Amino acid sequence: MPDFLLEIFGEEIPSRMQARAAADLKHQFAERLKAQGIAHGAVTTYVTPRRLALIARDLPAAQADQTEERRGPRVGAPDKAVDGFLASAGITRDQAEEVETDKGRFYVARLFKPGRRTVAVLGEIVAGLLWDFAWPKSMRWGAEPSTGLSSKLNWVRPIHGVIALFDGDVVTLPLTREGDAGHGIAAGRSTQGHRFMSRGPVTIDDPHAYVAALREAKVMAVADERRDLIARAAAELAFAKGLEIVPDEGLLDEVTGLVEWPVPLMGRIDDAFMDLPPEVLATAMRTHQKYFAVRPRGGTGLAPWFITVANIAAPDGGARIVAGNERVLRARLSDARFFWDSDRKETLESRVAALSGIVFHAKLGTVAQKIERVRALAKALLPYVPGADAAGVDRAALLAKADLVSGMVGEFPELQGIMGRYYARLQGESDTVAEAIAEHWQPQGPGDACPTAPVSVVVALADKLDTLAGFFGVNEKPTGSKDPFALRRAALGVIRLVLENRLRVALLPVFAAAARGHGQDGDTVAADLLAFFIDRLRVHLREQGKRHDLVAAVLGTGTEDDIVRLIARVEALAAFLGTDDGANLLAAQRRAGNILRIEQKKSGERFDQDPDPALYAQDEERALAAKLGTASAATTSAVAAEDYAAAMAALATLRAPVDAFFDRVTVNAPEAPVRANRLALLSRINATMALVADFARIEG
Incomplete structure (x- = not known):
């Protein structure tokens, strides 16, 4: 089955936007294929400073044929309604079927839709992506200088060309939309290689050849490959001088997005600046110049060297590039030296008054x-x-x-x-x-x-x-x-x-x-x-792997604003629910809650009054009432002492009498006073457990 290649080539994409753009392109393209009923294999994305691309594997030559079933009016409906349905479906009355449903007999149109060629569908998908793709910031650029009109097409930077290649054929992109002044973009099979080291346009005839063809043109299309090369080569340069790179994953990601053919080089910091605070040196290099700081291997502080990453393999091995970077850094650090010297002439306290101006x-x-x-x-x-x-x-x-x-x-x-x-x-x-x-x-x-x-x-x-x-x-x-x-x-x-x-x-x-x-x-x-x-x-x-529903359960007991205490209760509750007693008691509480909810809805009454011991008709009721009294007192005392393990242990004593109650006592007794009294006993189960947490909020 054929593959599809899409490359959008243009001006530099900001480094911070590249990873998200590649992920969004993959997701949106796959979703649009799915919406069109086109199956596909793996979708791989590529991003460099000047291009955003994807290769989709194993696409069919055409969509599958589809049959759409459209239901119309009821059989026997007025002719005007039936004729309108038939006209909208493009069929005659003889072609309509009559189908019996549980709501009556209806006219049904079965419409055959032959699958379209995938190449045509891909053109619409790519055009839609170009029009609808969301960037954090985007721009429009002029397409018709003679008229002063510009396209309504937005992209992060001006697009210079698009490759859209399927099964050896260039995909036509229907890019023009109503009211658009024109954009001058048409798909082809050619792109550009490295801005300086490539010898001309790069023609792609097969998606499988894309990455290799760009490499020949001095472009590493795979971002992870560029990142790994930078990290490895920079570490080797530092190691050769007994140094190591100061770890900076953010800077490594950023630099990866700045170059298409990375060449790490090492430069030197003038000794005159090495008495500046190391944070000043590192920040000046990182923020303005995108240099990696280095330090003695296994040591602290900074060494008088830096790593820069060029976007070209220079004929002189990078000597002029290094010299230029050293010169620029010297100017930056001279500014830092000036600020360091002048700032120390004033005390911090003397600067406080100036904060009223901010x-x-x-x-x-x-x-x-x-x-x-x-x-x-x-x-x-x-x-x-x-x-x-x-x-x-x-x-x-x-x-x-x-x-x-x-x-x-x-x-x-x-x-x-x-x-x-x-x-x-x-x-x-x-x-x-x-x-x-x-x-x-x-x-x-x-x-x-x-x-x-x-x-x-x-x-x-x-x-x-x-x-x-x-x-x-x-x-x-x-x-x-x-x-x-x-x-x-x-x-x-x-x-x-x-x-x-x-x-x-x-x-x-x-x-x-x-x-x-x-x-x-x-x-x-x-x-x-x-x-x-x-x-x-x-x-x-949740990020730490704790259950958010247990937090909700603890908070459900009232206004808990001591988060250390809250966490202790959550942890104790989690441990309790991990035991047989806890799991069974949770199930019993849910059973009690469901019965109460049903009865309250039927009668409109609440059953939160104290049970009347004189109405207990069975030993299981008396045993449960007695245990609820001791468990409630023990739980209240333990919670007040913030001994949540003891509070859970007190609740655990309820399991046996609660199980016995549900096994042998009929809650909905025929005598109304007895039934209400037993519902009040269930309400006490909930109230006792609520001393620790609102168990109704616990999931699972």
Whole structure:
């Protein structure tokens, strides 16, 4: 069966968009084939800076023939209705069938649709992809300069050509749409190789030859191949000098998307710059130049070398490329040297006043105002963080943002906090204050380190809580996939700070205090924030392999705002449900809940009153009532002591009397008082178990 090749060739695709574009192309193409009833084999995508491509294997020559059954009006319906149906189906009354259904006898048209040639369908699919493909950012470009009109076709960058090849034939693309001024794009079988090293157009006659033909034209079409080559060759260059690459997966991915024929080269950093902080060196190389930093093998700090990745195999072995990169880096580091020297002439405290000139958010004031709110909130958080020094916390909160107005952070925003730590130490601040200045931004993601030093923890919590309360108070909440102020990340940061440091923080009063710092309604904002946090906590626990339904079950008992306690209850509940007693008791609770629900719906009554012992007619009722009393008291005491294993053990004692009750007692007794009393006993089972969790929310 033949294969299909699609390549969209144009100007450079931003590196950050390439992997997602390749995945989207594969998914959308496969979905469109499925919608057309065309089976296919493997679909492989390729992406380089200048092309996005796919090869679909084993496509049929044509769609399968289809028979469509279309039901019309009822037999005996008015002639006008029947004639309208026949006309729309393109058949005569003699060709219509009469089919008996459970709703009567109807006219049915069976329409034969012969399968179309796959090559024609592919043209429509590719045209639809080009028109409808969603990029994070896209553009239009002029197609008719003489008229000043431009195409309505959007793509990430201007398209120069398209290969669409099926079974040796070029696929015609019906690209023009109504109102479109023209785009000048037609499919062919030719593409371009490397911008500098290729000797001319590359003609593809067979999809199987695509990757090899591009390689001949000095283009590595497979992104993973380019990535592996960069990593391997860079490591070999470093190893030859007794060094190793500083790991940077993000930079490796980015550089992979910048080159079609990667050639790693090693350059040298002038010794005059090696006394700059290593973070400054690494950031200057990474951010502006996309260089890899290197360090002594097995050591710390940076070595006076770097790895750059050229997009060409130069005749001189890359000597001129290296010299040019060294020259550019020298200029960058000279700027960094200037900022380093000038920043140290002012203290961090003297910079605090300048924060009043930076707007944090139009509705939330300046950064200077934020600092004052953080200081006040940090003071309120002190009792929750053992070992936190009040004076150190206040000092760190005051200076936490001061480096934002330094020259170095202005040039390299990624160094916020890091430079503050350097400047604080140089200016005689304590190590705890200096570390808190750097660490209060953390954690900034799932893989980021979480502060553990008490002063750092307090300031980090206060900063994130102030941000969350502020934005929630002015109704700037995350919606769908949009989270412009990274509030989900901030909430996850708070969750990690609390859990990893095992802080016993009552979140509702803390949220309310943060909101009042903004002059907002503390109770309203606190309730909204707690719901948001619980949702983030579910996501966090699910990523750790914990069951989100158990979180919902524990939360169903009321307003639980201590997430350390919540996690302990979830873990104890999970362990309990893993036992026979737990599983059977859950089944019994569901049975009791179902009976109560049915009876309440029938009678309109609730059965949450205390059972009347005088109405117990069987020993099993009396035994269950007695055990419910002792289990309820033991569970209440254990929950109050936060001994959740003991609480689960108390619930486990209910299994035998509950099983006996359901085995030997008829709940729906004919006598109304007895029936109501037994339903009240079932309600007590639910109430006792609800002391630990809302078992009705547990799945499975």
